[in-house]
Amino acid sequence: MLVPSSTRRNIATGAIALFVFVAGATYTVQPGDTLSDIAVENGTTASALIRENNLSNPDRIYVGQELVIPGTASADGATSSSTHTVTSGESLSTIAARYGMTVAELAEANGITNTNVIYIGTRLNLSAEPIDFTPGTGSAGTHKVASGETLGKIAAGYGTTVATLVELNGITNPDLIRVGELLTVPDDGFICPVPGGSFFNDYGFPRSGGRFHEGIDLFAERDTDVLAPVSGRVEFKIGSIGGMQFNLYGDDGATYIGSHMDSFGAAGFVAAGTPIGTVGDSGNAIGSRPHVHFEIHPDDGSAVNPYPYLEDACG
Secondary structure, three states, rough: OOEHHHHHHHHHHOOOOOOOOOOOOOEOOOOOOOOOHHHHOOOOOOHHHHHHHOOOOOOOOOOOOOEEOOOOEOOOOEEOOOOOOOOOOEEEEEHHHHOOOOOOHHHOOOOOOOOOOEEEEEEEEEOOOOOOOOOOOOOOEEEOOOOOOOHHHHHHHOOOOOHHHHHHHHHOOOOOOOOOOEEEOOOOOOOOOOOOOOOOOOOOOHHHHHHHOOEEEOOOOOOEEOOOOOEEEEEEEEEOOOOEEEEEOOOOOEEEEEEEEEEOOOOOOEOOOEEEEEEEHHHOOOOOOOEEEEEEEOOOOEEOOOHHHHHHHHO
């Protein structure tokens, strides 16, 4: 089933948006077009269009001008694109066949768990490389002992016991730990960051300025606790787009990001399940239905679709 990506706006705000996509290796500028509009319609970015067409002034494009769309099919049918933007009438199987992939490969590369549903406007990753990552399952985390810390305080921060830390680290005297010492801490697994929240697979949906959604929006009542999805170190930041945001550097080596919160909770080293904030609408989400935009970045830095992990953890 092909579902318009405007469905996401219906769920979030009740507004209706329509996205129209133009296929092909070139695009002819129409009256009223802007470079950003053209980029969104063709599944690319304004900066990519500028580079591909050697535009000296991106604010001056003219009606009738023919622009080359980067990463689209060439005259001989070859494709150089690493992504594909879903258009009306397409299914996962037709897209997979077009790029010489199996449906299973395409689904895995994009975190799709229901291969019968894709959304118009979604940007799909065409890499058939399997994602070798499972959140919250590092062999074990580590904790660097800070001044003033005790084994009891560290154990409480990771939701474990002194006896467990003693056993994991071969400690002979629990009352004697050294500042700077690296301790092995137990892996907590991955838990739902917004228990009871609602969400669907809106990863890859188009956003303003030629951007695409690199996370999943978790909707819940304002002030609902946001929990650390894995154990690790939490830092907070405030920005005009993400608003009140947490960056969690997980013991599993991944970075977890949550944006648009209304308040901050525990910082520093935390165990999975520790409240680290509350659901809100800060940043560029002001006035929208309260939610947390949630991203996962494995150790290579690029985002992966959190949906399959959230589906398992959030029930």
